[in-house]
Amino acid sequence: MKRVMVVVGCLVVGAPWARAESGKAVIQATAEGAAISGEATLTETPEGLNVSVRVANVTPGKHGLHIHQYGACGDAGNAAGGHYNPHGVKHGLLPTDGFTGAHAGDLGNIDIGADGSGTLELTLPELRLSGGEHSVGGRSVILHEKADDFGQPTGNAGGRIGCGVIAITS
Ligand code: CU
Ligand code: ZN
Numbered sequence: 001m002k003r004v005m006v007v008v009g010c011l012v013v014g015a016p017w018a019r020a021e022s023g024k025a026v027i028q029a030t031a032e033g034a035a036i037s038g039e040a041t042l043t044e045t046p047e048g049l050n051v052s053v054r055v056a057n058v059t060p061g062k063h064g065l066h067i068h069q070y071g072a073c074g075d076a077g078n079a080a081g082g083h084y085n086p087h088g089v090k091h092g093l094l095p096t097d098g099f100t101g102a103h104a105g106d107l108g109n110i111d112i113g114a115d116g117s118g119t120l121e122l123t124l125p126e127l128r129l130s131g132g133e134h135s136v137g138g139r140s141v142i143l144h145e146k147a148d149d150f151g152q153p154t155g156n157a158g159g160r161i162g163c164g165v166i167a168i169t170s
Contacts, residue, residue: 021129025141025164027055030077036162040141048125049136053110055143055162056117063112064148064157065120067105067166071138077160080140086133091154095122104134106155109148129168137168 027038038055053065072079083091084105092102104127112118129137143162148155 021137021168022170023129023137023166023168025166027053027141027143027162027164028073030073030160030163034161036143038143038162038164040164040166042129042136042166044129045123048123049127049129050123051107051121051127053107053120053141054117055110055112058112058116058118058143058162060112060114060116062109062147063118063161064142064144064146064155065107065110066103066142066144066148066155066157067107067136068140068142069105071140071165073140073163073165077140077142077163080142080160080163083154084134084136084139091150091152093150094124094127099126099134105136105139106148110143129166137166140165 021044023042025040029036035057037057040053043050067084068080069084070081083103085103087099092106093108094102094106110118110120128135141164142160144157145161146158148157
């Protein structure tokens with residue numbers, strides 16, 4: 001289904017999504033020697049930005065997953081800055097609270113199974129890789145130590161155990 005839409009997007013010249021972009025973040029552990037790994041694939045679609053994340057070697061349970069402001073993973077992930085929050089609003093869950101009730105980077109939680117791996121797939125209307133009011137290319141995907149409980153100011157998700165910079169690939 002997704003593949004069909006990409007093909008259509010290329011053929012319909014002048015449609016706003018005709019120049020569909022995609023990007024990728026390779027998620028790596030922020031701590032030396034930790035085995036966490038993963039990848040986020042981001043694709044612009046007519047419905048919004050599709051974000052597909054998979055991670056491995058993470059402790060089972062829910063872990064907060066956000067897009068943070070800067071494309072940097074140093075200093076135990078702190079170089080990524082705060083949650084991407086272009087409108088200066090409160091913390092929430094973007095798919096349900098929208099841009100007025102959540103940071104643009106508030107993707108919620110990823111569920112990690114007993115085998116240490118998990119996936120999260122979301123399509124976020126109006127989020128873009130580049131251009132527009134909320135673009136995430138060149139920022140970071142951060143995986144947290146604990147679950148995002150949606151409390152203020154940033155969901156009480158603890159340390160930043162995984163990080164990857166979102167590179168635009170096409
Ligand atoms: Cu975060
Ligand atoms: Zn937030």
